[in-house]
Amino acid sequence: MNSLFLPEQHPVEQALRGLALAHPGLLHLTEDPLYVTARDRHPGRRVGIVSGGGSGHEPLHTGFVGRGMLDAAVPGRIFASPHNRQVYEASRAVAGRDGVLHVVKNYTGDRINFGIAAERLRADGIPVRRVLVDDDLATESTETATGRRGTGATVIVEKLLGGAADSGLGLDELAGLGAEFAAASRSLAVAARAQTSPSRGGEAFALPDGTLEYGVGIHGERAAATLEHPGFDQLVDRMTEQVLDALPTTTGSVLLLVNGLGATTLLELYAVHARVAELLDKRGVNVAGRLVGTLVPALDMSGFSLTLTALREDWAAFWHAPARTLALPALESIR
Amino acid sequence: MTIDRHLVLRTYAQAAHTAYDTLTSLDQLSGDGDFGDNLREGLDLVVSALAARPAEPPFAVAAEVFLDEVGGTSGPLLGLLFQEIAGALAAGDDRAAWAAGVREGLAAIQRVGEAEPGDRTMVDALVPARDALEAGEDLRDVALAALAGARATAALRARRGRASYVGERAVGFADPGALGVALLFWSLARAQDRSPGELADFLGDPHEPASREETPAQQI
Numbered sequence: 001m002n003s004l005f006l007p008e009q010h011p012v013e014q015a016l017r018g019l020a021l022a023h024p025g026l027l028h029l030t031e032d033p034l035y036v037t038a039r040d041r042h043p044g045r046r047v048g049i050v051s052g053g054g055s056g057h058e059p060l061h062t063g064f065v066g067r068g069m070l071d072a073a074v075p076g077r078i079f080a081s082p083h084n085r086q087v088y089e090a091s092r093a094v095a096g097r098d099g100v101l102h103v104v105k106n107y108t109g110d111r112i113n114f115g116i117a118a119e120r121l122r123a124d125g126i127p128v129r130r131v132l133v134d135d136d137l138a139t140e141s142t143e144t145a146t147g148r149r150g151t152g153a154t155v156i157v158e159k160l161l162g163g164a165a166d167s168g169l170g171l172d173e174l175a176g177l178g179a180e181f182a183a184a185s186r187s188l189a190v191a192a193r194a195q196t197s198p199s200r201g202g203e204a205f206a207l208p209d210g211t212l213e214y215g216v217g218i219h220g221e222r223a224a225a226t227l228e229h230p231g232f233d234q235l236v237d238r239m240t241e242q243v244l245d246a247l248p249t250t251t252g253s254v255l256l257l258v259n260g261l262g263a264t265t266l267l268e269l270y271a272v273h274a275r276v277a278e279l280l281d282k283r284g285v286n287v288a289g290r291l292v293g294t295l296v297p298a299l300d301m302s303g304f305s306l307t308l309t310a311l312r313e314d315w316a317a318f319w320h321a322p323a324r325t326l327a328l329p330a331l332e333s334i335r
Numbered sequence: 336m337t338i339d340r341h342l343v344l345r346t347y348a349q350a351a352h353t354a355y356d357t358l359t360s361l362d363q364l365s366g367d368g369d370f371g372d373n374l375r376e377g378l379d380l381v382v383s384a385l386a387a388r389p390a391e392p393p394f395a396v397a398a399e400v401f402l403d404e405v406g407g408t409s410g411p412l413l414g415l416l417f418q419e420i421a422g423a424l425a426a427g428d429d430r431a432a433w434a435a436g437v438r439e440g441l442a443a444i445q446r447v448g449e450a451e452p453g454d455r456t457m458v459d460a461l462v463p464a465r466d467a468l469e470a471g472e473d474l475r476d477v478a479l480a481a482l483a484g485a486r487a488t489a490a491l492r493a494r495r496g497r498a499s500y501v502g503e504r505a506v507g508f509a510d511p512g513a514l515g516v517a518l519l520f521w522s523l524a525r526a527q528d529r530s531p532g533e534l535a536d537f538l539g540d541p542h543e544p545a546s547r548e549e550t551p552a553q554q555i
Contacts, residue, residue: 084402084411085402088402112408113411115446116402116411116412116414116415116447118447119418119443119446119447120402120418123418123419123422
């Protein structure tokens with residue numbers, strides 16, 4: 001018995017039709033090829049911002065399409081990269097007079113398909129640059145060439161880039177800034193139960209009672225370590241300190257995302273947030289912006305992730321710039 | 336020198352049929368086994384599209400088909416090669432235009448796939464083909480260079496592409512993507528009556544590994 005309530009045929013297409021019906025004033029759905037575009041856009045924006053990737057991480061990316069963030073989102077099948085034609089057509093549809101910026105999570109399939117689309121756009125005379133998000137410190141390794149995975153920091157990078165784009169910056173400036181946003185971000189995720197396998201039903205992998213997958217990926221990639229649950233405080237503290245210590249710079253302020261992986265309740269996420277905030281305060285770290293919610297899940301995995309971005313002072317205006325999307329929580333300007 | 340682009344692509348489609356069993360066997364060793372199908376079906380679609388749209392630039396039509404319709408990763412990467420060849424041929428029809436198209440196509444494939452020569456990918460057939468075209472060599476020698484480049488991948492361990500997951504197991508057999516792209520240059524020569532020989536003579540038995548010391552010419 002598959003516990004996911006999805007139709008057997010074309011689940012992603014059907015969900016996107018439902019999404020577009022629910023938010024016709026915000027989003028426009030194109031079905032062939034499949035992509036979602038924003039109805040509204042800041043008049044000062046010169047560059048169209050396009051992101052995308054496998055489905056199963058909703059509200060990423062469609063929930064962040066709208067004025068102030070993405071101009072288009074390109075969903076693949078569940079946990080699978082979109083086709084290059086979707087990226088190409090979506091990019092053509094939203095290209096600004098300065099071209100298109102692709103925000104790509106670091107997975108081989110996404111890199112190749114966005115890359116092929118970029119070559120097609122260049123052949124059409126549309127300038128295009130890419131920002132690669134690679135924040136998951138569980139995949140930090142000097143042994144492979146693939147690098148860290150892209151996970152929760154994608155939302156933060158998309159928000160900052162949206163604000164920067166609306167300030168009127170050009171393509172090369174945005175690409176340079178986006179690389180800095182990504183480089184300043186690190187995440188770590190933990191799971192108590194795997195997501196349901198969409199094809200087989202049942203848990204994608206089994207965890208013994210009382211253990212945690214520490215460093216899990218957003219497609220259920222197994223972590224390097226399965227731990228005994230150390231208790232709530234010890235777990236949150238350990239994760240917070242590990243992410244904080246992994247930041248390339250720790251002076252000044254940070255942006256914080258406490259992200260649910262699908263089945264974890266807001267009650268839990270707020271409790272985690274309180275503990276993280278307390279520890280950051282003790283460490284003398286100023287939290288300049290914070291998001292709490294299920295923003296980058298792995299279908300219905302039970303778990304959460306923490307993301308920190310070391311914030312440069314001149315980036316704060318990008319964070320606080322107005323945005324109107326389906327899924328970005330209200331931004332609080334506590335300094 | 337005018338090269339009949341329609342004839343090149345029709346010849347390429349025939350070559351993909353001739354080499355289908357070899358490509359499929361090689362891809363079953365190092366990939367998911369669909370490369371022969373993707374190449375053959377893609378080129379068949381190109382031949383149909385060319386018949387329906389005879390006035391359009393043939394390599395632009397081929398690019399559209401491979402970028403939009405062909406599955407896998409290698410298919411769309413070949414689409415990029417066709418796209419750049421189409422762009423270069425729009426400016427001229429001489430050897431320099433072909434060399435420029437292959438050079439730009441190789442550059443695009445390397446930008447996207449991040450593969451270097453020696454990584455056991457289609458790049459290993461494209462580099463010698465580009466070099467031979469740029470040196471102004473006879474099309475027969477361009478084809479031989481591409482086929483030799485494909486053959487030499489049998490001695491390489493993959494670092495990029497799906498074959499990187501199986502490592503040593505694929506050593507001794509050529510990379511199917513490299514062979515698939517080499518067939519384009521064989522077809523280019525064939526369309527100009529500069530064929531280096533019958534294709535079947537170059538394909539050999541895909542189930543027998545080539546020697547790692549010395550790879551015989553007929554063993555791809």
